[in-house]
Amino acid sequence: xxxxxxxxxxxxxxxxxxxxxxxxxxxxxxxxxxxxxxxxxxxxxxxxxxxxxxxxxxxxxxxxxxxxxxxxxxxxxxxxxxxxxxxxxxxxxxxxxxxxxxxxxxxxxxxxxxxxxxxxxxxxxxxxxxxxxxxxxxxxxxxxxxxxxxxxxxxxxxxxxxxxxxxxxxxxxxxxxxx
Amino acid sequence: xxxxxxxxxxxxxxxxxxxxxxxxxxxxxxxxxxxxxxxxxxxxxxxxxxxxxxxxxxxxxxxxxxxxxxxxxxxxxxxxxxxxxxxxxxxxxxxxxxxxxxxxxxxxxxxxxxxxxxxxxxxxxxxxxxxxxxxxxxxxxxxxxxxxxxxxxxxxxxxxxxxxxxxxxxxxxxxxxxxxxxxxxxxxxxxxxxxxxxxxxxxxxxxxxxxxxxxxxxxxxxxxxxxxxxxxxxxxxxxxxxxxxxxxxxxxxxxxxxxxxxxxxxxxxxxxxxxxxxx
Numbered sequence: 338x339x340x341x342x343x344x345x346x347x348x349x350x351x352x353x354x355x356x357x358x359x360x361x362x363x364x365x366x367x368x369x370x371x372x373x374x375x376x377x378x379x380x381x382x383x384x385x386x387x388x389x390x391x392x393x394x395x396x397x398x399x400x401x402x403x404x405x406x407x408x409x410x411x412x413x414x415x416x417x418x419x420x421x422x423x424x425x426x427x428x429x430x431x432x433x434x435x436x437x438x439x440x441x442x443x444x445x446x447x448x449x450x451x452x453x454x455x456x457x458x459x460x461x462x463x464x465x466x467x468x469x470x471x472x473x474x475x476x477x478x479x480x481x482x483x484x485x486x487x488x489x490x491x492x493x494x495x496x497x498x499x500x501x502x503x504x505x506x507x508x509x510x511x512x513x514x515x516x
Numbered sequence: 517x518x519x520x521x522x523x524x525x526x527x528x529x530x531x532x533x534x535x536x537x538x539x540x541x542x543x544x545x546x547x548x549x550x551x552x553x554x555x556x557x558x559x560x561x562x563x564x565x566x567x568x569x570x571x572x573x574x575x576x577x578x579x580x581x582x583x584x585x586x587x588x589x590x591x592x593x594x595x596x597x598x599x600x601x602x603x604x605x606x607x608x609x610x611x612x613x614x615x616x617x618x619x620x621x622x623x624x625x626x627x628x629x630x631x632x633x634x635x636x637x638x639x640x641x642x643x644x645x646x647x648x649x650x651x652x653x654x655x656x657x658x659x660x661x662x663x664x665x666x667x668x669x670x671x672x673x674x675x676x677x678x679x680x681x682x683x684x685x686x687x688x689x690x691x692x693x694x695x696x697x698x699x700x701x702x703x704x705x706x707x708x709x710x711x712x713x714x715x716x717x718x719x720x721x722x723x724x725x726x727x728x729x730x731x732x733x734x735x736x737x738x739x740x741x742x743x744x745x746x747x748x749x750x751x752x753x754x755x756x757x758x759x760x761x762x763x764x765x766x767x768x769x770x771x772x773x774x775x776x777x778x779x780x781x782x783x784x785x786x787x788x789x790x791x792x793x794x795x
């Protein structure tokens with residue numbers, strides 16, 4: 338073992354240098370010591386700092402993702418509700434509008450009917466009045482024609498040299514007028 | 517017909533080219549023999565453990581080149597996992613993603629292979645994985661030192677796993693842990709024989725566990741050194757070994773990761789045996 342140590346330490350010292358440094362047992366104590374130190378340091382760095390931090394970040398991210406998904410679901414639900422409310426409001430407004438239109442139409446119809454009835458009444462009253470006036474005028478006209486024809490007949494007779502008898506002229510005119 | 521001719525033509529051309537290159541290489545070896553005849557290849561020198569300060573003897577606590585590269589491995593782990601994750605961002609940046617990926621990779625391995633109840637041993641397994649990974653990769657830097665090429669290092673790693681797993685098996689399962697060696701699904705007559713085989717294979721575990729890692733890493737580095745020696749000897753045709761070194765180096769990058777992975781996943785398998793010893 339001692340010669341082995343020397344051979345490796347004397348790097349290129351002849352044929353013995355061909356041996357494997359891995360099998361030089363004199364270095365094992367040193368290697369194992371530093372390996373254990375290294376492993377302990379890495380283990381403590383990992384358990385005290387690195388792994389808890391990464392784990393926290395990963396779980397935080399998972400939590401954030403879960404929360405975001407829940408929030409998205411909630412917002413989606415809200416959107417659906419809002420749409421329903423909108424549709425309902427729209428339907429209500431439409432019904433209200435229809436109602437108002439129907440009411441207005443009925444009102445206008447009533448007004449129209451009343452106005453039409455009033456106008457009819459006025460028109461018939463006017464027509465009756467006019468008819469009376471026409472009848473009066475016609476009666477007046479007949480009388481006037483009678484008077485004018487009596488006067489004209491008297492004048493014609495007197496100008497022809499006949500003495501006109503009022504009674505007979507009147508009778509004759511009346512008889513002609515009936516004819 | 518023409519295609520067939522082309523195919524037949526391609527084969528001989530490659531063959532001729534191959535033999536031409538071989539002939540040139542051999543000729544160059546003869547004609548342009550290097551100034552120092554004889555191959556001065558010392559592939560194992562790179563594994564020598566030397567004191568870093570002074571020229572004294574190697575004591576128990578002497579700071580060596582191996583110590584230096586182990587400390588660099590620690591620094592690498594700290595940079596990757598501690599500094600990398602220091603952003604603590606919900607949306608990670610590049611370095612934080614790498615740290616989280618390493619965490620997730622090993623965590624998932626422990627969970628999938630060893631089971632959910634093995635998760636509390638995850639920090640230890642992560643320590644093993646990160647140390648081996650960084651030792652392997654730092655060892656690929658030219659003129660560096662590879663801690664995991666030493667059987668003393670990998671043997672200690674394997675023995676830590678072996679002792680821990682064995683003790684854990686007995687603590688968790690009591691004598692039931694011996695059921696690992698008693699194959700209850702085999703015919704009764706065969707069981708004692710199988711028990712002996714299982715027992716031997718159980719105790720061979722740390723040996724194969726450690727030699728697999730050290731052997732792979734050491735072999736790759738030695739091969740690269742041998743090719744480097746060829747490159748020095750071949751004069752103007754040294755490009756051939758250099759191409760070979762590039763190829764082997766690419767393979768070594770793969771091996772550096774795969775061996776860290778294999779060591780870790782086998783640790784998980786052994787841990788699973790300790791937690792659930794039934795076959």
